[in-house]
Amino acid sequence: MRTVVDLTRCQGYAQCVFLAPGVFELHGEEGLLYATAVPEDQEDRVRQAAAACPVQAILLGEEVSIGAR
Amino acid sequence: MASETLLARITDYSSRPDPYPLYAELREAGPVVRQADGSYLVGTYHEIAALLHDPRMSVDPRTRGAEAQQLPFLRLDDPEHHRLRTLAMRPFGPPHTPHRVDGMREEIDRITRELLDSLGAGERIDLVDDFAYPLPVTVICRLLGVPREDEPLFRAWSDALVAAADVRPGSDTTETDKAGEQAKMEMGGYLVNLAEQRRGKPSDDMLSAFVNEPDPALRLSREELAETAILLLIAGHETTVNLITNGVLTLLRRPDQLDLLRRRPDLLPRAVEELLRFEPPVHMRERIPRADVDVAGTTLPEGASVVLVLASGNRDPKRFDEPDRFDPTRPDNQHFGFGSGIHLCYGGPLARIEAYSALGALLPRLGTARLVEDPPPYRQNAMLRGPRHLPLHL
Numbered sequence: 001m002r003t004v005v006d007l008t009r010c011q012g013y014a015q016c017v018f019l020a021p022g023v024f025e026l027h028g029e030e031g032l033l034y035a036t037a038v039p040e041d042q043e044d045r046v047r048q049a050a051a052a053c054p055v056q057a058i059l060l061g062e063e064v065s066i067g068a069r
Numbered sequence: 070m071a072s073e074t075l076l077a078r079i080t081d082y083s084s085r086p087d088p089y090p091l092y093a094e095l096r097e098a099g100p101v102v103r104q105a106d107g108s109y110l111v112g113t114y115h116e117i118a119a120l121l122h123d124p125r126m127s128v129d130p131r132t133r134g135a136e137a138q139q140l141p142f143l144r145l146d147d148p149e150h151h152r153l154r155t156l157a158m159r160p161f162g163p164p165h166t167p168h169r170v171d172g173m174r175e176e177i178d179r180i181t182r183e184l185l186d187s188l189g190a191g192e193r194i195d196l197v198d199d200f201a202y203p204l205p206v207t208v209i210c211r212l213l214g215v216p217r218e219d220e221p222l223f224r225a226w227s228d229a230l231v232a233a234a235d236v237r238p239g240s241d242t243t244e245t246d247k248a249g250e251q252a253k254m255e256m257g258g259y260l261v262n263l264a265e266q267r268r269g270k271p272s273d274d275m276l277s278a279f280v281n282e283p284d285p286a287l288r289l290s291r292e293e294l295a296e297t298a299i300l301l302l303i304a305g306h307e308t309t310v311n312l313i314t315n316g317v318l319t320l321l322r323r324p325d326q327l328d329l330l331r332r333r334p335d336l337l338p339r340a341v342e343e344l345l346r347f348e349p350p351v352h353m354r355e356r357i358p359r360a361d362v363d364v365a366g367t368t369l370p371e372g373a374s375v376v377l378v379l380a381s382g383n384r385d386p387k388r389f390d391e392p393d394r395f396d397p398t399r400p401d402n403q404h405f406g407f408g409s410g411i412h413l414c415y416g417g418p419l420a421r422i423e424a425y426s427a428l429g430a431l432l433p434r435l436g437t438a439r440l441v442e443d444p445p446p447y448r449q450n451a452m453l454r455g456p457r458h459l460p461l462h463l
Contacts, residue, residue, distance in 0.1 A: 017163040018170045018418030026164040029155075044335075045171070051338035052421055054413060056401055 001038040002061055003046055009057035016049035016058060024049060072098035073105040076238050076376060080451040086444035088352070088454070089393065092381035101367040106238055108374040109367075112381035114388035114405075116364050120377060121410040126356040128412065133357045133372045139292045141300035147411060154415065156289055157297050160278030162418070170418050173208070174426070180207050181426045185434075188463060193441065196459035201313040202306070205423055209305030212419070213298065214274025215263060226256040227303045235450050236353055236376060257295030260302065264294060275301070301416070309420045311350035311455030313427045316341070318459060319348055319395055320428075321440050326395055331432050340397035341424045345406025347395045350420075352380040352454045354408065379405035380454075438463050 003023070005016075012030030016023075023042050025033045038046050050058040075098070078084060079091050095102060095112035102110045111117055120126050127146050131137055137144075142153040159165040184200050194200070210217045233242070233249025264276040271277035276298065282288045289297060320327040330340055354377050362369045369375055383404050384392040407414035414420070441460035448457045 013413055014163045015418055017167050019421065021163070021167040021171050025167065029164060047335065048338040048421065048425065051342050051402075052418070054403065054407070054409060056403055 001040075001043050001046065002036055003034065003038055003050070004036060004059045005032060005034055006057045006059065007032065009055045011055050011057075013054045015052045015054060019052055020045035020049040072102050075102060076104045076106075076108065076110055076236070079378070080236055080238060082447075082449060085447035085449075085451070085454060088380070088451075089384060092378060092384055095378060095381055096385060099367075100365040101369065103367075104238065108238065108376060109369055110376050110378060111364070112378040112385075113365075114382040114385035117377045117379065117382040117405065118409060120356060120362075120364065120375070121405075121408060121412075123362065125359050125362050126375070127359050128354075128356060130357070132359055133374065139296050141296040142415075143300055143304075143412065150411065153289075153293060153297065156287060156293075157301070157415070159282075159287065160275045161415075169212075170422060173212070173419070174422055176211065177204075177208055177423055177426045178430070180204060181430045185430055190463060193460060193462055196317055196461050197310065197314055197456060198458065201317075201427070201459070202310045204313065204427055205309035205420075206306045208419070208423060209302060212275055212305070213260075213302060214267065214272060214276040215260070215302060219259075222259070223256060223302060226252040226259075227307060228252075230256070230299070230303060231307055231450060231453060235452050236355065253299060256299050256302075257292075260298035261291055261295050264298070304414075304416055305419070307453055308350040308416075309423050311348075311453065312341075312344065312420055312424050314456050314459050315348035315350070316344050316424060316428050317431060317435065317461075318440070318443075318445065318456065319344060320435060321438060321461075322443070323395055326397060327432075327435055330397060331436060334429065334432065336397045337425055337429055337432075338421075339399070339402070341421060341428070342402050342404065342406070343395060343397050343399050344424070346383045346389070346399075346402055346404030349380050349383060349404070349406040350453060350455060351406075351408075353378050353452045354412075379408065434463055 010032055014026055017026050020042060023035050023038060023046055027033050050060050075091060075095050079088055084091055092112055095110055100111060100113045100116040104110060111120060128144050129146050130144060142150045142157065161169055181204060184204055188194050188199060206220055207217055229248045229252035233245045264280040267277040268280045271281045279289055279294055330336055356375045356377060358369045358371050358373060360371050386392050407417040439462045441462065445456040445459045448455055
């Protein structure tokens with residue numbers, strides 16, 4: 001699974017960091033860092049993070065576009 | 070005009086099982102609807118969103134002249150809100166403690182399992198008293214460091230505080246307010262005392278973390294600690310119970326959706342979001358304009374009481390297709406189940422994990438479950454709306 005966060009939508013609510021701290025990380029109070037390639041054992045957590053995002057900024061897919069790699 | 074009595078009709082206890090037709094009437098009456106007592110109701114999605122993000126809209130009761138010495142961050146505006154919420158967040162979530170809530174998953178699953186094992190099979194149970202209430206209570210006690218066996222004590226305080234905070238147009242609130250103040254004093258003393266016992270001997274809980282913070286600039290005062298701990302303990306056990314109970318009720322009323330989730334448990338996270346939209350645990354929040362604020366052609370006057378009906382915004386057809394349909398596959402579900410803006414629910418991630426655990430474990434057993442009565446009896450509270458009991462045959 002791969003993930004991309006639309007950082008123009010992200011408001012720093014950090015719900016994804018709570019639910020999948022192995023994939024999403026806060027840099028300072030609001031800046032978001034994340035891994036585009038989701039380890040297999042983190043897939044359930046990342047699905048929860050994507051569903052929970054208050055601004056629906058997290059995209060999931062088996063493959064995202066080349067630009068996101 | 071009938072629309073002037075909408076808040077009174079919504080808060081009337083007879084509306085508790087199904088307030089949604091009144092919310093539809095509210096949205097029909099316009100984005101901003103003045104009530105006979107001078108308060109205002111807002112029930113449409115886009116106007117609620119704009120007001121939740123408007124820094125002129127205060128949550129502080131002192132903005133409309135109420136007296137209060139100390140308030141929890143839920144009832145404070147920035148910058149004071151930001152300072153206290155950030156301090157309260159340090160031992161709970163990112164950026165300082167990103168693994169706390171995720172690290173509770175196994176323990177939450179264990180508590181869920183133990184509660185379910187004690188239910189037996191083929192028996193009549195009360196989902197609220199036997200499962201949906203004890204689960205979040207046990208979790209929040211563990212998280213804060215509050216003895217589970219003290220539940221009867223803080224349940225009484227919590228009842229009084231939650232009753233005092235409800236929306237009750239036209240009724241005399243002197244007695245409930247007084248009972249709320251008394252409960253707040255006793256509960257604050259109790260929680261600060263618990264925290265003090267851990268000064269210098271920290272265990273792995275949030276009261277310990279608060280009272281053992283080494284940096285004086287990051288330490289809560291005694292009064293701030295009392296307010297914060299009361300808020301977290303109450304919020305942690307008065308709301309998640311509704312989410313779990315509403316979830317079971319909603320699924321048992323819709324065997325097709327229950328069946329879908331049983332076949333596709335990967336949809337559970339989206340189903341929980343849809344529940345937060347469709348049957349949110351918190352139906353309304355109050356705001357007070359610090360200045361005259363224009364919304365969709367109406368002026369909300371400075372100091373007025375403005376009730377944002379979040380549960381109505383969640384059913385606004387201008388924002389959600391077929392809003393009265395429960396659809397776990399709904400795309401773009403930006404609901405107000407946890408509010409929005411700077412006061413977005415502090416404990417939302419914990420509530421989600423509790424709901425995943427509770428509903429995930431219940432799903433296999435709901436196929437043969439039957440509701441004993443529909444609608445079930447509801448709690449008095451209009452703001453924190455949910456069943457008081459949910460009798461089931463499991």
